[in-house]
Amino acid sequence: MPADFNWAIGGEAGDGIDSTGKIFAQALSRAGRHVFTSKDFASRIRGGYTSYKIRTSVSQVQSVVDRLDVLIALTQRTIDENLNELHDGSVIIYDGDRTTMQDVEIPDGMIGLDVPLKGLAEDAGGAIMRNVVALGAACAVSGFPIENLDSALEKRFGDKGRSIVENNMTAARKGRDYVEDEYDEAFGYDLECTDEDYVLLNGDEAIGMGAIAGGCRFYAGYPITPATNVMEYLTGRIERYGGHVVQAEDELSAINMALGAARSGARSMTATSGPGIDLMTETFGLVATSETPLVICNVMRSGPSTGMPTKQEQGDLNAMLYGGHGEVPRFVLAPTTIAECFHKTVEAFNLAEKYQIPVYLTADLSLAVTEQTYAPEEFDMDAVEIDRGKVVDEETVGEWQDEEGRFKPHALTDDGVSPRAFPGTEGGVHMSTGLEHDELGRRTEDTEMRVQQVDKRSRKVETARDREAFEPREFGDADADTLVVSWGSNEGAMVEAMRFLDDRGIDVRFLSVPYVFPRPDLTEAVEAAAETIVVECNATGQFADLIEHDTLTRVTRLNKYDGVRFKADELAERIAAALGTQAAGEEATP
């Protein structure tokens, strides 16, 4: 594995950590380097520790590791918080002129670079640019050509005017020059650039982009971390394609608006997080019973209740699978990477309309806020196909009417899928209801019809299993004794963990499952393995329960629920421990 480089900036919320990190990530990406970012933020606007970390390499990176090479510390706490990730030779850039940093403690073996960030920024035109001075200093330390910062600064400040951009460029150079003049040592890093073009985006953005590409034109939502970015992405963009975003008064309203738009004939979506899912649950039943195609995106965070709203967790699986009174089929899709957030969103709309079923599309906080570089071809717009399912028009509506010319929106078909008529279609008039209904949509308590309608709705699931490929993503050696299974955002960490495991002679087969329901049958894979380990970010092992249920085999549960995502090295360590293999210390670090 080519050497990677790990960088971070940390400080108090309000210190501009996020935008500084983003500028550096963008600069690296534009210089043809792969980037993986991770953010740690507290649930408050000012104050509270926040950090932005970047792992970068010339090959693809898809996980964080416990290691920091260069740290920009805006407070002493930044150093303290990251102590276990710093190593001999790590460089810490700080501003000794800051009252809070005057007695800064640089741990043994690490290199502290005292750079007058504020003073140099003032020289360049304003103290506000002190983080950019720090970026310039980081360029000097890491051997990253400062010219590469320029286009990222342009992108960030371009609409604020030429002079702002130029001042920032100057500020960055002052930081670089200061380090080069004051510290004549070489720090041992050399961030090479390539000619590759990458795009840098997070999971929420990929979902928003997938929605537009997949034909979604109506979105209603209510702000909630970490799903709000989906709404912010769509706002101002979906209009270009004739769509609209409504900020509803609450989640109850949001899902009902989305339902109305869907029945009206639009591809429609709402996105929320755990507490919002709870509020939407009553209407979810209506969506399902009325067989309305709707995509409900749940960007999970740590629950229950308001839990830890800015922390990682995959705790809502059961809520999505079983939430709500009564029994109604639904699909649950869980993209496993940021690129998959795009593809699965497109797929979610197709599945929703082909089977006239609500689809939960679930990401988790780690996927949502993490940014990663990809080759732009990963988001191939020409490959996007839209299938609206059985929509009737004036010519075909007659095939679906009874003797009296009444349209049958819930016709009992072999595949369980009935026709759809949008308002304006002559001869397609019908009512959609949450009450049990007959083929015409009229309320019924007839025992036979009740059973037929319940069966019809469930039949769609069987049809989908027949027609779609709900396959896992497969990695590693198919004959390995150890099988690791995970869902959602753990894929990246696991794929990298496999390299560490390989170094220790541990051979694993890894199945990453993006379909929770309907899901692939893993029985054969589980039976073929000597040991199956299910990796997930929750305490009880909700996905492991499903695997045991499907395969009638006990699995080993590997759970993490401290609010922090799995890191590749940590995951490797825990898998080795679960297998009873001695951890091999030194090789663990990349």
Add this chain to the structure above:
Amino acid sequence: MSSNVRFTDFKSDAQPTWCPGCGDFGTMNGMMKALAETGNSPDETFVVAGIGCSGKIGTYMRSYAIHGVHGRALPVGAGVKLANPDVEVMVAGGDGDGYSIGAGHFIHAVRRNVDMTYVVMDNRIYGLTKGQASPTSREDFETSTTPEGPQQPPVNPLALALAASGTFIAQSFSTDAQRHADIVKQAVEHDGFGFVNVFSPCVTFNDVDTYDYFRDHIVDLADVDHDPTDYEDARSRILDPGKEYQGVLYRDEDSVPYSRRHGVDADMTDVPDGAPEDATDLVREFY
């Protein structure tokens, strides 16, 4: 739009299960008349109803329709209309549906001003759950769950609408057929959110707010000197407690509906076979 639609075209073949004499019959007939007279056809009309005796209206009318969950009909209506601006949207519900469980949506629907019509069948009681107090029940009205009366004043839906910057606020009486249909018709024609609170007596559970009571107490705004475009005039009448008005209380002639404010005019129901032609621009933004 077609001109030869009759109001009976909006009648479904389902037999209403409302109690004989229920005010909802008249309320519904007036809605159908208003739709027919404004030139709408069932194929281009969408009726959204909530839950309650009132909510059954979606079954008895013939049009595209949704019978939703309790209290959430208004957001559904907004979604239908915004996605498909060519359909005429009419939302119906009860006083419990609209002013209790759905009260939050009510004020926001009013201020959102989506171009649709909202008809509340106000019987001042919960009918379908067999006679509990509703938000418009009188303070001393004894019901199964409030044996001493709710002991809290009723809400004034017209005042709520006015406070939420309503652009069309009206009230009618279901049994005064021609007048009621005419008021709903004006709401349909209004460019924005047309709100009509309809006295629609429950003959089974409410022996206070009866046909006789309304007949004796209603003041028709056509018979008094009232200018609905005069905000102050509207305000003083709406805030005058104990008056049962019939007619259009307030109409904002300058109402700008949501779709015009937000530039939402596209029909969102037409979706191409693939991603939009310039969709790669979306990818390029991430360079």
